[in-house]
Amino acid sequence: MQFKLKYLLLLLVVSISINSTAQKSKRQVLEARRVQLQKDQIYINALLSNTIRTEKNVLNQLNDLKAKINTRQELIKAIENESKELSNEIYTNQLEINKNKRDLEALKKGYGEMIYNSYKSKSQNSRIMFLLSSENFFQGYKRFQYMKQYTAFRKKQGDEIHKKTTELQALTDSLQVKKDQKKALLDIQKKEHSVIEKEKKEQEILLAKVKQKENTYKKQIKQFQKEESRVASQIDKLIRAAIAASNKKSGSTTTAKATSKSATSFALTPAAKELNSKFELNKGKLDWPVEKGYVSTFYGKQPHPIVKTTTIQSNGVRITTEKGSKARAVFDGTVLAVQVTSGNKKAVLIQHGNYITVYKNLENTFVKSGDNVKTKQEIGTIFTDKITGKTILGFEFWNNTHKENPRPWIYKM
Known part of the structure; x- marks a missing residue:
């Protein structure tokens, strides 16, 4: 007891x-x-x-x-x-x-x-x-x-x-x-x-x-959305062309089944498969595409934060940062393409196996197509709008030809 x-x-x-x-x-x-x-x-x-x-x-x-x-x-x-x-x-x-x-x-x-x-x-x-x-x-x-x-x-x-x-x-x-x-x-x-x-x-x-002036602002938002859709369509074409080229190079288009596959996913080399696996293992731990900043627009279809009667479709996230800030690669990869958008601004696409990260609204770039890049490597200067004084990076995340929400992939986004 x-x-x-x-x-x-x-x-x-x-x-x-x-x-x-x-x-x-x-x-x-x-x-x-x-x-x-x-x-x-x-x-x-x-x-x-x-x-x-x-x-x-x-x-x-x-x-x-x-x-x-x-x-x-x-x-x-x-x-x-x-x-x-x-x-x-x-x-x-x-x-x-x-x-x-x-x-x-x-x-x-x-x-x-x-x-x-x-x-x-x-x-x-x-x-x-x-x-x-x-x-x-x-x-x-x-x-x-x-x-x-x-x-x-x-x-x-x-x-x-x-x-x-x-x-x-x-x-x-x-x-x-x-x-x-x-x-x-x-x-x-x-x-x-x-x-x-x-x-x-x-x-x-x-x-x-x-x-x-709600109608005026609705027109501005509509115009911005139209430009976003146009750029997204260009990115989609670039990715599909790269997928087709990768499959053709690997010889996977010789059968009907392989031809069907070539339209939606990359034919990866052993090295690319290894990179793809490492990338997936780092989900939730990837570095931010800027050194400092905050997410001012999140991914997906949503009411406009101010004009509630208007719906917007965000294909990625928009990160507000400091003037003169540089965009950085979130992980090791290869530059798939450097795309010129409206106003002579640029977008960089980096491939990480089957995944592509997109860095938009760049004033200039430090890389070219085919370059290998490392995690946190600076790839370009983010454009600062002279009218608003805003410096905003558009960041998108693609899994082959499918857009995904970047937030679950980036550390504490």
Whole structure:
């Protein structure tokens, strides 16, 4: 029975320890997330503050403001989560402090009684008489040992009280630190709420301007979508031509079955198959196509972020970055083609086995068709729009002739 009780107590202690470590780890993750969002917010605000403000640029202004508000809302949510976790830690700490106080009181009470009893029989004569009144040597030795043990026990109790007092003070200090941290978080949250209210008022003014010229903006969006579709069609033709050439070179067009296959996938060499496998193994871990930036438009069919009555089709993601930024290869590969688009801008297609990554809206390029490139190698300078002041990379992801969402492939996109 005693063994079982000790075992249960041990399990309880281990459980509390694991739970405490898990809580700490969870808050560290939440804190890291909040700090990263604060950095992102500073970066996005700095990036967007360079955007040229003109009457013709209302859509971009509104889109920028929306990006700021979204980041700020994410930060507020992260602060709320971290604050809740801190509240849990404060509550746990307070329970531990209350327990330590009770333990300390019990120790002091026991120690006090022991000291009092010791005082009553403290005199040296009493101790000597206690030993001399022994009936025999063996009993005398036993009494001597008891006196030694009693003295040691008193010292141990004193040490235990000192240890408990130190622990209690440390917990109290830790509790105050956590309360200060929570207050600091709530102060940040209050400030963010205040700023977001101002930004939302600004958003309402801009939305009213958009409403006045909604048809004009719809035409602009339609024109942009038309150009996107034209470029996508060109990319599709380039990929299909490359697939046909690869199959012809490998001799896989000799049968009807192979001819059918040649229209949809590359005939890969052993080296290309190995690269393809490595590429697939790195899903979710591929590098960003820019050193710094944020996704301002995501993949797929979606309502326009501002003109809600208009639907847009994004064939990839659009990444807003700094003026003068370079596009970088997300993985090792071979330049499949360098395509010239409208306004003499360029797009680079890089093949990674059966996968092709596309880097659009480049002002100039540093590579040519057939070049082998390495991960993070710079492939061109991203174009900066002189009217809006925006530097945006269009990034697409193709699996043979099929467009895919790049987001699951790129690390923390």
